[in-house]
Amino acid sequence: MRKIITLSAMLLMCVLSFAQQALWGGAAVISPEIHENNTVSFRLKAPKAVRVQVTGDFLPTQKIKTPYGEFDGPGAADLTEKDGVWEFTTPQPLKPELYSYTFLVDGLKINDPSNVYMIRDVASVTNVFIIGGERADLYKVNKVPHGTVAKVWYNSPTLGMDRRLTVYTPAGYETSGKRYPVFYLLHGMGGDENAWSELGRTAQILDNLIAQGKAKPMIVVMTNGNASQEAAPGESSLGYAPASMQLPKTMEGSFETAFPDVVNFIDRTYRTLKNKQNRAIAGLSMGGFHSMHISKQYPDMFNYVGLFSAAIMPGKDVKSPIYDNLEAKLKTQFDKKPALYWIAIGKTDFLYQANTDYRKMLDEKGYKYEYFETGEGHIWKNWRIYLSEFAPKLFK
Structure with a gap:
């Protein structure tokens, strides 16, 4: 009898094991x-x-x-x-x-x-x-104090819609009672407010840099730079709309014009240090384009500017007051002596020549900036490197 029970139990285990393998694909x-x-x-x-x-x-x-x-x-x-x-x-x-x-x-x-x-x-x-190992350890979740990542909706009066942000607050924000500097971090064409947190590993990089004492605790605001969108594909009132790079209102002035709405919302909602000395802006590709033009359009808003593999000028057919009088606006911006103007790009990036030409113009004008060059091209590997290099330079 005992042998029969044992055999039955073994058969049952085999059946359950087979069923589990069938359920999960073998x-x-x-x-x-x-x-x-x-x-x-x-x-x-x-x-x-x-x-x-x-x-x-x-x-x-x-x-x-x-x-x-x-x-x-x-x-x-x-x-x-x-x-x-x-x-x-x-x-x-x-x-x-x-x-x-x-x-x-x-x-x-x-x-x-x-x-x-x-x-x-x-x-x-x-x-x-x-x-x-090496820099990649910054991209891992390590046993350090962790910040909080939130998906936050705000109203943009300029764009006439509710829109979404991703906001990183550093470890201890909820209980410290302190005010913090703010770093606005912008994505590239086709990206959205999820790009930097998911592909860029922003929370992991900031957690690790802050824990190592290499970066100051800061709030990081990751915007949606597509002025026609409420939020990332599948996460707005449009439902499961296809993701696309061919979006309206990306590099024609709307996002730059509406950017003070973002800053005003963050300053109202979070414990921020509400001055130029405690604000930074940077972005990759299209986000670098936005960072360049936002920072010159509002020269009293940001003391730290980062252009990561940045597009530089709008298309030939684009007309917007945001892009008018470039040299005069840059003069005003650099006359106010930003603490850091940082340009980074890979050697094989398709935007390398445009960045070289832009740096030549800055050199001719005597405008101070820092330059950081890597290998390879227009890839997330480089942009994670740039973030991990740029963040420690902020708010010193």
Whole structure:
């Protein structure tokens, strides 16, 4: 009798195990697998596939032509198949970094079903993983005091709508009773108020820098720079609207004109230090464009300005008073001696020449700025570096 009960129990466990595997898609395939030497293996179970590749920013870049220009894009590597499971292991250890990747199965791009960690960038969703060490440790959640990230709605009278912000408050904000400086951090074209917190790892970078004593505790406000939008795709009254880079009211003056609405809301709502000396603004690409033009349009608003891979001038057909009288506005701004005007860009960025020309103009005028150059191009890897370099320079 005891043998029958034991056998029945074993059969039941097998059935439950089989049911669980059926529920979750069969036996587990480990992917990505980070080895002790920091090589990484990628695996995909696809027994009927003819060709499987992995594409990601850990591979050598290749030039990709788009309607918006030529960009550095991720390369691709072939996987080899054994018993229906395809596999690729990086030939060299990967350097510390946050990496993204997807699979190409017979030309169809899919996410890794073995990796639940994914990030959206405009209309693309990729899997992610981190190789720790060096600067990449700033991108990890470490055992340090943590700030709070909130999605906050505000009313913009200038744009005539309610809009959303992402706001980081440093560890201890809720109980300290102190007032804090504010850093306004702006995304690029096609991005939104989620971009810097998700792709840029802003909260992790600030938590770690502040804990290390390298950055001052500060509030970071991550705006939605698309003046026609209430909030990120799928998170507004439009419902699950498609994500797109082709949005109206992005670089034609509306966002810059309405930016005081953001500053006024933050100063009313949070315990801020309400003066130029305690405000900073920076952004990537389109956000760098906005940071440049907002800071010169309101020269008494920001003492720290950061241009990360910035677009510089509007399109030829764009007409707005925001962009008129550039040299006169820059003279006023630099005559007021901002504490920091910081320009950063990668050597292969498609905006490199525009930034070179802009720096030449600043040099000819004798305007002081700091310049930081990296390798590679118009990529999040660089923008996380720029944030981790820029933030420690603020509010000193």
